[in-house]
Amino acid sequence: MQLTAIVVNSELINRFNRTNGAALMKFKSFNFIPKNCSMKYLKLALIVIFTCTVSMVKAGEGMWLPLLLERLNEKEMKSMGMKISAKDIYSINKGSLKDAIVSFGGFCTGEVISSKGLLLTNHHCGFDVIQNHSTLDRNYIRDGFWAKNNAEELVNPGLYVTFIVRIEDVSKQVLNGVTREMNERERQSLIDRNANEVLKAVKRENFQSVFIRPFFEGNQYFAFITETYNDIRLVGAPPSSIGNFGKDTDNWMWPRHTGDFSMFRIYAGKDNKPAAYSPDNVPYVPKRSLSISLDGVAENDFTMVFGFPGRTMEYLHSSAVEQIVEVNDPAKIAIRDKALAVIDEFMRNDEEIKIQYASKYASISNSWKKWQGEILGLTRSNAIAKKKTYEKEFQKRVDANPQWKSVYGSILGDLESAYGELKKYGLARDYFLEINSKIELFAFAGQLNSLVNAFEQNGEAGYRQQLDKVKLKLEELYKEFNATVDSRLFSVLIEMYLKDQPSEFVSSYASNLRNPQDAADMGIEKMTSMIYQESPLISNDKIRKLYLDKSPSEAVGLIKADKAVRLYLDMVDTYNKQVAAKLNPIQANINQLQRTYMQAQMDVMKEKKFYPDANSTLRLTYGNVKGYQPRDGVKYGFYSYMDGIMEKYKPGDYEFDVPEKLRALYEKKDFGPYGRNGKMTVCFIASNHTTGGNSGSPALDAYGNLVGLNFDRVWEGTMSDINYDPSICRNIMVDIRYVLFIVDKYAGAGHLIKEMKLVHPKKK
Numbered sequence: 001m002q003l004t005a006i007v008v009n010s011e012l013i014n015r016f017n018r019t020n021g022a023a024l025m026k027f028k029s030f031n032f033i034p035k036n037c038s039m040k041y042l043k044l045a046l047i048v049i050f051t052c053t054v055s056m057v058k059a060g061e062g063m064w065l066p067l068l069l070e071r072l073n074e075k076e077m078k079s080m081g082m083k084i085s086a087k088d089i090y091s092i093n094k095g096s097l098k099d100a101i102v103s104f105g106g107f108c109t110g111e112v113i114s115s116k117g118l119l120l121t122n123h124h125c126g127f128d129v130i131q132n133h134s135t136l137d138r139n140y141i142r143d144g145f146w147a148k149n150n151a152e153e154l155v156n157p158g159l160y161v162t163f164i165v166r167i168e169d170v171s172k173q174v175l176n177g178v179t180r181e182m183n184e185r186e187r188q189s190l191i192d193r194n195a196n197e198v199l200k201a202v203k204r205e206n207f208q209s210v211f212i213r214p215f216f217e218g219n220q221y222f223a224f225i226t227e228t229y230n231d232i233r234l235v236g237a238p239p240s241s242i243g244n245f246g247k248d249t250d251n252w253m254w255p256r257h258t259g260d261f262s263m264f265r266i267y268a269g270k271d272n273k274p275a276a277y278s279p280d281n282v283p284y285v286p287k288r289s290l291s292i293s294l295d296g297v298a299e300n301d302f303t304m305v306f307g308f309p310g311r312t313m314e315y316l317h318s319s320a321v322e323q324i325v326e327v328n329d330p331a332k333i334a335i336r337d338k339a340l341a342v343i344d345e346f347m348r349n350d351e352e353i354k355i356q357y358a359s360k361y362a363s364i365s366n367s368w369k370k371w372q373g374e375i376l377g378l379t380r381s382n383a384i385a386k387k388k389t390y391e392k393e394f395q396k397r398v399d400a401n402p403q404w405k406s407v408y409g410s411i412l413g414d415l416e417s418a419y420g421e422l423k424k425y426g427l428a429r430d431y432f433l434e435i436n437s438k439i440e441l442f443a444f445a446g447q448l449n450s451l452v453n454a455f456e457q458n459g460e461a462g463y464r465q466q467l468d469k470v471k472l473k474l475e476e477l478y479k480e481f482n483a484t485v486d487s488r489l490f491s492v493l494i495e496m497y498l499k500d501q502p503s504e505f506v507s508s509y510a511s512n513l514r515n516p517q518d519a520a521d522m523g524i525e526k527m528t529s530m531i532y533q534e535s536p537l538i539s540n541d542k543i544r545k546l547y548l549d550k551s552p553s554e555a556v557g558l559i560k561a562d563k564a565v566r567l568y569l570d571m572v573d574t575y576n577k578q579v580a581a582k583l584n585p586i587q588a589n590i591n592q593l594q595r596t597y598m599q600a601q602m603d604v605m606k607e608k609k610f611y612p613d614a615n616s617t618l619r620l621t622y623g624n625v626k627g628y629q630p631r632d633g634v635k636y637g638f639y640s641y642m643d644g645i646m647e648k649y650k651p652g653d654y655e656f657d658v659p660e661k662l663r664a665l666y667e668k669k670d671f672g673p674y675g676r677n678g679k680m681t682v683c684f685i686a687s688n689h690t691t692g693g694n695s696g697s698p699a700l701d702a703y704g705n706l707v708g709l710n711f712d713r714v715w716e717g718t719m720s721d722i723n724y725d726p727s728i729c730r731n732i733m734v735d736i737r738y739v740l741f742i743v744d745k746y747a748g749a750g751h752l753i754k755e756m757k758l759v760h761p762k763k764k
């Protein structure tokens with residue numbers, strides 16, 4: 001808690017000014033004044049005391065709801081350097097920045113950067129699409145792709161983007177009639193009924209949708225009125241050696257040199273409204289597109305990131321954090337260690353497998369690495385001890401207030417014991433989900449089983465209806481499937497499943513397969529080859545010939561007898577009975593306790609500024625461009641340059657190769673208008689509080705111009721989902737000038753640059 005890192009929060013000072021001296025006494029005795037702070041600075045002006053105290057509100061922390069910025073954040077943002085108003089960011093009466101921001105496919109963020117619907121997001125967000133269009137001889141992963149005109153842009157069935165038209169606080173309506181005395185079921189059914197009424201009553205056009213989401217663990221509710229476009233075409237992507245330079249070695253790390261971007265275009269019907277794909281659709285004309293700054297950023301510059309963060313857990317009980325660090329993260333990491341080693345070996349030795357498994361590998365490895373950073377960060381920053389101190393202060397205040405004591409008195413203890421009960425089931429859940437999802441044989445088994453269910457519920461007609469869906473899904477899955485890779489995965493993961501957990505959680509069918517009662521233990525290897533040799537599930541041809549081409553009743557009989565299907569079903573069944581049945585009520589209880597605890601924190605810890613945990617809704621976060629000190633004696637700058645690409649360059653390497661053309665541009669210092677003083681910047685970092693889902697989010701300068709594209713966080717700070725620490729939590733962005741340089745100079749796609757609006761805010 002350094003004084004310099006703290007921004008005075010004017011709201012808080014206002015609140016303080018309204019209170020009396022007693023409040024100051026309370027603040028002085030309260031644990032959050034850092035030790036070195038309290039003695040040394042008590043004699044200084046009030047404001048300084050406050051600067052220390054207020055360090056609970058950490059500069060950069062928070063993912064804020066755009067419609068509340070004016071009330072909660074505008075003053076602070078301006079004090080940090082913002083030159084526009086909250087209304088320029090979010091307004092329902094006039095065009096605002098939010099009109100240029102989209103949820104990209106529900107898992108990333110994108111932004112409109114031209115009046116012809118040109119959309120920017122990350123390379124890793126577009127990666128599935130890039131992979132789908134790639135073959136061995138048209139390898140867009142390796143070589144990149146650039147459409148020279150609209151006609152060459154590639155269609156992507158299933159991909160969509162969603163704009164937020166308006167956000168409304170509907171807490172009052174949704175919680176109308178809800179009382180503390182209600183049990184959870186009564187509460188939920190009243191909320192559902194209320195929410196339905198709200199959904200019906202919300203004003204919207206027929207091409208718009210609306211959904212309601214809980215905030216603050218269900219203490220508040222907001223409605224989102226949206227517009228979704230379904231014809232999204234791929235415009236361009238750099239080769240992976242630029243878009244994913246440094247791959248998994250560099251992932252979640254600073255310094256970074258990745259040009260993690262790709263471009264799409266939104267298409268609309270002739271009326272500019274959402275329309276299903278049609279060759280007659282036209283480029284969408286947006287309400288707003290972002291201007292792009294060519295001026296770069298300087299240290300301490302104000303920046304904001306606008307997008308759709310997925311999930312954070314900032315208000316957990318310390319015992320929950322402890323479990324993450326000691327139980328859940330380590331278990332998931334260990335399982336993925338094994339899965340990744342298997343896939344990696346195959347990918348390095350086989351070009352086709354490298355394409356097939358590229359996206360799967362990247363996503364398995366992404367969380368695997370993040371969890372490791374998370375453990376490290378939470379440990380180093382003493383997150384658990386800090387939570388405990390906070391809880392102590394909370395309890396002290398609650399105990400001192402009879403009214404609070406009656407409703408919140410036991411909440412911490414209750415949470416602690418509920419997490420105690422959860423522990424072993426939570427671990428079993430992670431084991432099951434991690435292992436089950438990595439073995440693809442089980443995905444096929446799940447598809448086949450859906451046919452059995454359809455047959456048993458709705459006879460032949462049901463079966464045939466389901467069959468079409470299953471065939472399509474299998475087709476898609478088999479494209480990215482290799483039976484040898486999967487059998488290796490099966491053998492290492494089933495071994496963990498069988499050996500590394502209490503027998504109560506292990507499927508007896510699985511144990512019997514390996515170790516039949518009337519025969520000797522056949523061992524994992526033999527069990528694996530038996531399954532993979534016998535089961536037709538390992539190829540689309542076999543599955544069709546041996547199962548799907550038969551009559552429904554015959555097929556159902558065969559599927560039910562298939563060993564792989566039986567194994568899968570027994571594992572699911574064991575999970576449902578032995579894990580989920582026990583875990584769900586505990587989790588429901590925790591959810592309710594956590595909701596009460598959330599409200600309690602807002603009531604009791606008044607000096608703290610609360611923001612709702614991320615839930616994939618539109619948020620704004622703001623901070624300053626800043627390096628950081630990861631550990632003693634080491635200091636990181638905030639910019640990386642192309643010089644760093646060349647330092648990392650390893651010819652022919654899987655992760656660090658650099659395309660010849662890029663090297664040539666670097667040698668000639670041919671950076672066009674995008675470089676500065678013979679140098680080309682690549683990435684930069686700032687203290688914006690971001691998380692998964694913020695990938696592809698625009699980084700905006702003080703005027704709202706696009707300066708960067710968010711794509712990652714730094715290693716020491718990945719824990720910010722649980723414990724944001726302003727001294728080490730940084731988000732990583734590609735400098736927008738590097739994006740333009742690649743598009744223009746490397747890809748020769750200058751026609752795209754012409755669509756954009758480039759500005760020089762610093763030359764004003």
Ligand code: ARG
Nearest residue numbers: 124247248251252362366712
């Ligand atoms: N860590 C970033 C995120 O969470 C980037 C992931 C893509 N890159 C990769 N090498 N897997 O999504």
Ligand code: GLU
Nearest residue numbers: 691692693694695711712
């Ligand atoms: N790469 C992440 C994503 O895909 C964003 C980085 C983060 O988690 O902060 O959303």
